[in-house]
Amino acid sequence: MADTRNDWEPKILAFLCTWCSYAGADLAGVSRLQYPPNVRVIKVPCSARVKPLYLIRALMEGWDGVLVSGCHPGDCHYIAGNYAARRRFTLLKEFVEYFGLEPGRLNFSWVSASEGGKYADVIKTVVDRVRELGPARRMVKEYAEPEKV
């Protein structure tokens, strides 16, 4: 992974809330907006559905960057899920950086269903940020290959 630095491309894992950010990503697609293809998306019911453990596990599995995106504050489908997520991730980001992880590995954003353009911009920003940092090094665990049956 790390030794082929020249042709290395960042891999970003994105948790998108189904009501806003996922629809925003969809809109970016149907609007044929160009954005880097380095992102893999997991659809979640709400940004508050994302446990810190999921992000830590993603880092352990070698994802170079992680993004969590939800509805703008005040627009949550579940009234206050994103407010809860905001408190949680504000603490988590600071805490993970306090551990010594590079700022920029964990990213958070608000993207509404009508903001296809913003979604494309967010992905560009995150990919640029992570490209700058280089491949993930800290927290990355070497998992044994599953046995072939």
Place this chain on the structure above:
Amino acid sequence: MAVEDEIRAKARELLASGKAEVVVGFVAGTVPLTARPALIKEAADADRLVWNRCCTPGLARYVLDYIRDRRKRRDFDAAKAKKVAVVAKPCDARALVTYIQENQFAPGDLFVVGVHCAPMVDRRKVFEEVGAYRLEEARVDGDAIVITTTDGGEERLPLGDYVDASCAVCARLEPPLADVTYGEAVAPPADADPYARVREHEARGSDERWAWLEEELGRCIRCYACRQVCPACYCEECFAEQRNPAWIGPATAEEDLVAFHLVRVFHTAGRCVECGECERACPMNIQLRVLSEKLVKDVAEKFGYVAGEDAEVSPPLATYKPDDPNEDFM
């Protein structure tokens, strides 16, 4: 009357009158400078209770476990249940407040015998100085720890030099939840900074912080002592031991150690009562409070919340304000 006598008298009264079915307190430990948590159920046993400068273990978890176990008994009748009494330092009382906030039991289940806090002795420092095997007996006499050694000698150590690191900077001397309160509080020095080690770690660069972490957490043997003593860690099943899905590995690979401590401490965000038990329990002397204190500091700074002060208030991660910090979100 000495605090110890007041506690004994109260315990005797509570048990004899049938107001409480158990008093959770301390009895003398078998090793010098230790006190052992105990459940006292008979009024005649009340005189076994002790109170001294070595009562470091947290008692809140014993209360929670007792109430949980009691509820599982087939003959348990909530309407007839007597109170569970507990001898509580301020940090124990704060942990009890978080349990009430988290609906683990009702305030009416408890009778809290609060004790104003005086800093506890860090027995490891004393053992190191004197040699654990030379120590025959020890007691605290005013401002000195009086040691009797196995060869019959007597040594006096200044108490101030052997105070537990958490107690030395703790300014929360008043139990926030108490039916009666005994003793006199001893304030820490005015310049004591509870976040001194956090600030020191924050001042390091990212690489240096990671190197420090690798060195500290690299010693971890995954004994889970920090989790077992932590008043905030009372999940019936810990994420570290879930095997389907297995979030983190069970062994001591560096990444698993970091992930375990990161997530465990993060789960105490807004709930940590700064008792320092994690650090005292750690057999490898890992500076765990450098991690947990960071979250205490951030929660106070960002959300203006201090854990375990008021049972009526929602914990910070269970509530929100529309104008919470937003700068981390694009």
